[in-house]
Amino acid sequence: MDELLNQLRQTWHRTIPVSEFMQIAPLSFTDGELSVSAPLAPNINLHHTMFAGSIYTLMTLTGWGMVWLQQQLLNVDGDIVLADAHIRYLAPIRNQPIARVVWQDASLAGLSAGRKAKVRLVVKLYCEDQLCAEFSGLYISLPNIAK
Amino acid sequence: MDELLNQLRQTWHRTIPVSEFMQIAPLSFTDGELSVSAPLAPNINLHHTMFAGSIYTLMTLTGWGMVWLQQQLLNVDGDIVLADAHIRYLAPIRNQPIARVVWQDASLAGLSAGRKAKVRLVVKLYCEDQLCAEFSGLYISLPNIAK
Numbered sequence: 001m002d003e004l005l006n007q008l009r010q011t012w013h014r015t016i017p018v019s020e021f022m023q024i025a026p027l028s029f030t031d032g033e034l035s036v037s038a039p040l041a042p043n044i045n046l047h048h049t050m051f052a053g054s055i056y057t058l059m060t061l062t063g064w065g066m067v068w069l070q071q072q073l074l075n076v077d078g079d080i081v082l083a084d085a086h087i088r089y090l091a092p093i094r095n096q097p098i099a100r101v102v103w104q105d106a107s108l109a110g111l112s113a114g115r116k117a118k119v120r121l122v123v124k125l126y127c128e129d130q131l132c133a134e135f136s137g138l139y140i141s142l143p144n145i146a147k
Numbered sequence: 148m149d150e151l152l153n154q155l156r157q158t159w160h161r162t163i164p165v166s167e168f169m170q171i172a173p174l175s176f177t178d179g180e181l182s183v184s185a186p187l188a189p190n191i192n193l194h195h196t197m198f199a200g201s202i203y204t205l206m207t208l209t210g211w212g213m214v215w216l217q218q219q220l221l222n223v224d225g226d227i228v229l230a231d232a233h234i235r236y237l238a239p240i241r242n243q244p245i246a247r248v249v250w251q252d253a254s255l256a257g258l259s260a261g262r263k264a265k266v267r268l269v270v271k272l273y274c275e276d277q278l279c280a281e282f283s284g285l286y287i288s289l290p291n292i293a294k
Contacts (some may be wrong), residue, residue: 015193021168046162052229082199087191088231
């Protein structure tokens, strides 16, 4: 599983420059829950707390990472895109944030038959065990016919 | 007005490292409309289109910039934070994006009397005149008693 998380981090950093700048990195994937973090330093704002845009990006990629991991586990392929998202900021973040997402019981099996898959994921962001932000995103995975 | 937009860009780049990495820059502020852009190169994703997190950050800062500009014009001071936001991605972005926001008729006057101000702003993102993303954010400006 460490190898899969390593692959996920490399995929992000190699193809999304902002994710590398933010130093976004998966922490763990156990019992169907993925945890992802980023250090505060490259992600601060002018109030010296975590920048709203960085918070959103960390949570977006956490959800994306979960769909990517599920596809790897099922050995199906799909281009994962975000259709819409909603975020609520609950408290300023002054410590290292940890974003967590639990897999919903969505089916990705149609991808191998050429059908797109949709899944809405809720991502929660904790700072020192306090819930600091809540995110809900609708991810769509498109069958990649070309591959 | 150019001087004010220059100040806005410097405020972003000096205090929010991600905004500098993304090369976010105000384009114009005329007739109550602020336009902000960023080049595609630092903001791409693995599909070679604009990264969802970058799109959100560009739109978030565009709304934030509008509140900041209004405060400058009224000569009132306030710490502007984002309380919640919703975004819809309508089309992949393959050209330079331009985010636009029009000021709503919200009052910031209470700030100088120590009261917080709230304003919901809708930001639209265009790529080659096509509407590619829609964002709605609730901004809160908190009176800065210390200053």
